[in-house]
Amino acid sequence: xxxxxxxxxxxxxxxxxxxxxxxxxxxxxxxxxxxxxxxxxxxxxxxxxxxxxxxxxxxxxxxxxxxxxxxxxxxxxxxxxxxxxxxxxxxxxxxxxxxxxxxxxxxxxxxxxxxxxxxxxxxxxxxxxxxxxxxxxxxxxxxxxxxxxxxxxxxxxxxxxxxxxxxxxxxxxxxxxxxxxxxxxxxxxxxxxxxxxxxxxxxxxxxxxxxxxxxxxxxxxxxxxxxxxxxxxxxxxxxxxxxxxxxxxxxxxxxx
Amino acid sequence: xxxxxxxxxxxxxxxxxxxxxxxxxxxxxxxxxxxxxxxxxxxxxxxxxxxxxxxxxxxxxxxxxxxxxxxxxxxxxxxxxxxxxxxxxxxxxxxxxxxxxxxxxxxxxxxxxxxxxxxxxxxxxxxxxxxxxxxxxxxxxxxxxxxxxxxxxxxxxxxxxxxxxxxxxxxxxxxxxxxxxxxxxxxxxxxxxxxxxxxxxxxxxxxxxxxxxxxxxxxxxxxxxxxxxxxxxxxxxxxxxxxxxxxxxxxxxxxxxxxxxxxxxxxxxxxxxxxxxxxxxxxxxxxxxxxxxxxxxxxxxxxxxxxxxxxxxxxxxxxxxxxxxxxxxxxxxxxxxxx
Numbered sequence: 001x002x003x004x005x006x007x008x009x010x011x012x013x014x015x016x017x018x019x020x021x022x023x024x025x026x027x028x029x030x031x032x033x034x035x036x037x038x039x040x041x042x043x044x045x046x047x048x049x050x051x052x053x054x055x056x057x058x059x060x061x062x063x064x065x066x067x068x069x070x071x072x073x074x075x076x077x078x079x080x081x082x083x084x085x086x087x088x089x090x091x092x093x094x095x096x097x098x099x100x101x102x103x104x105x106x107x108x109x110x111x112x113x114x115x116x117x118x119x120x121x122x123x124x125x126x127x128x129x130x131x132x133x134x135x136x137x138x139x140x141x142x143x144x145x146x147x148x149x150x151x152x153x154x155x156x157x158x159x160x161x162x163x164x165x166x167x168x169x170x171x172x173x174x175x176x177x178x179x180x181x182x183x184x185x186x187x188x189x190x191x192x193x194x195x196x197x198x199x200x201x202x203x204x205x206x207x208x209x210x211x212x213x214x215x216x217x218x219x220x221x222x223x224x225x226x227x228x229x230x231x232x233x234x235x236x237x238x239x240x241x242x243x244x245x246x247x248x249x250x251x252x253x254x255x256x
Numbered sequence: 257x258x259x260x261x262x263x264x265x266x267x268x269x270x271x272x273x274x275x276x277x278x279x280x281x282x283x284x285x286x287x288x289x290x291x292x293x294x295x296x297x298x299x300x301x302x303x304x305x306x307x308x309x310x311x312x313x314x315x316x317x318x319x320x321x322x323x324x325x326x327x328x329x330x331x332x333x334x335x336x337x338x339x340x341x342x343x344x345x346x347x348x349x350x351x352x353x354x355x356x357x358x359x360x361x362x363x364x365x366x367x368x369x370x371x372x373x374x375x376x377x378x379x380x381x382x383x384x385x386x387x388x389x390x391x392x393x394x395x396x397x398x399x400x401x402x403x404x405x406x407x408x409x410x411x412x413x414x415x416x417x418x419x420x421x422x423x424x425x426x427x428x429x430x431x432x433x434x435x436x437x438x439x440x441x442x443x444x445x446x447x448x449x450x451x452x453x454x455x456x457x458x459x460x461x462x463x464x465x466x467x468x469x470x471x472x473x474x475x476x477x478x479x480x481x482x483x484x485x486x487x488x489x490x491x492x493x494x495x496x497x498x499x500x501x502x503x504x505x506x507x508x509x510x511x512x513x514x515x516x517x518x519x520x521x522x523x524x525x526x527x528x529x530x531x532x533x534x535x536x537x538x539x540x541x542x543x544x545x546x547x548x549x550x551x552x553x554x555x556x557x558x559x560x561x562x563x564x565x566x567x568x569x570x571x572x573x574x575x576x577x578x579x580x581x582x583x584x585x586x587x588x589x590x591x592x593x594x595x
């Protein structure tokens with residue numbers, strides 16, 4: 001099956017006695033928005049940490065673009081095409097908004113140390129190119145006017161947007177968004193929804209989305225999996241998930 | 257920017273004018289210059305990459321011993337067939353001193369840079385002491401460093417051309433030479449600092465300093481990037497070590513103590529970590545405090561109170577540091593983007 005981007009096969013992870021991920025398997029197809037939902041502590045962020053190499057699995061297999069990952073370091077994985085945002089925002093606070101994005105663009109740079117020391121013309125050309133690309137990415141998330149501000153001075157919502165722009169700077173194939181709508185108000189959520197759809201189209205992305213905001217998830221997800229205590233309890237289209245009695249009991253709650 | 261730059265240059269040219277009549281002043285400015293380069297080197301490690309390095313003087317020692325051993329009779333006592341190198345070889349040994357410092361930096365950095373913050377500080381502290389103890393004890397079974405007696409005379413690069421050109425005494429020509437040589441080095445190192453800071457390497461260092469986890473998630477290899485910062489700083493330190501050995505014509509293990517490493521760190525922090533002007537101002541302020549202001553102040557206090565204040569120089573220095581950290585923690589010249 002060539003239209004599968006990511007395959008997770010029977011992975012397992014426990015921290016001491018706590019089982020965080022239990023016999024989890026699923027497949028993500030190219031160009032879909034794939035949502036992961038479940039109550040707090042269900043293992044969603046642990047799953048992201050496993051996919052990006054910050055945590056190693058106890059057993060099981062992960063395939064990205066038909067290649068099996070063998071506990072590669074996070075920086076290797078991110079360069080190979082999996083980018084993420086963080087649930088608790090992790091920006092480079094004392095760097096400018098623009099530089100935050102350029103750091104990600106640098107990941108694929110091959111400039112030599114010596115050409116940076118000497119500021120060769122090739123070096124300057126790449127710097128200029130990166131600045132322009134970073135500016136374009138900031139335009140995508142609507143932060144181009146704040147480019148020269150320090151990341152720490154941005155509002156909470158803008159910081160989340162910058163996290164997305166920075167992740168896009170890695171030129172990922174798979175983008176992992178960890179609760180992008182946290183703390184957003186109604187109109188911001190609508191804008192965010194549009195943004196996720198737009199970047200998915202514009203950059204031909206596959207998006208893995210952790211989100212607690214159900215209307216948002218149901219609206220944009222192509223496929224949803226539901227985790228509870230590290231176990232997959234349901235998967236399917238938004239329609240199927242909304243009507244799944246197990247999901248309603250564990251997570252969505254009765255609507256009476 | 258250019259205004260400030262020309263003002264600084266004018267000041268730098270004014271010093272030799274004063275130095276012609278007052279050689280002590282020359283000496284102070286050369287000391288400041290040496291420390292300024294060291295502070296700029298450490299600024300890369302501590303200020304940009306956020307790695308707490310307390311063994312910075314070890315690389316300085318390696319550079320100093322490199323030139324000292326090869327240019328003094330010491331080399332003949334190690335290899336009887338090799339005669340000491342003459343002063344003109346100084347220039348060839350500068351890159352060599354850097355290379356040795358880089359090699360040692362890799363040796364220490366590779367295993368220890370996995371550690372974070374405080375742990376790295378302890379390892380580098382221990383490493384700095386190790387180098388000093390090695391220098392102290394490597395006089396037997398084979399006499400390499402000549403132990404606590406130190407090495408003398410270390411050759412100086414030839415300055416007869418200055419003597420002939422300006423028809424001034426040899427000692428003055430030497431001071432003049434080192435003053436301008438170090439000034440040029442400071443210039444080069446400022447440019448290198450600036451270039452690196454505004455390149456993917458500098459950005460990666462700052463990214464690691466700001467958030468290690470996010471830096472990794474953005475494709476930055478922690479081990480490689482930290483090592484690069486570590487050895488960039490080390491190479492400055494090794495280079496200046498060779499210059500220092502030539503300038504002093506005498507070195508001993510006592511020139512490379514932990515206190516020296518801490519002083520350089522103080523220059524960076526007090527000046528403003530991550531700021532290039534800050535590192536230079538820090539070097540000026542702390543060198544002046546140590547060799548001019550504090551001795552003069554305590555002497556004055558002793559004279560009026562009839563209590564011996566010279567014992568309290570360190571105390572006063574400590575009070576100054578503590579109050580700086582309370583009232584201006586970002587340093588004298590804070591980097592532009594301090595949060």
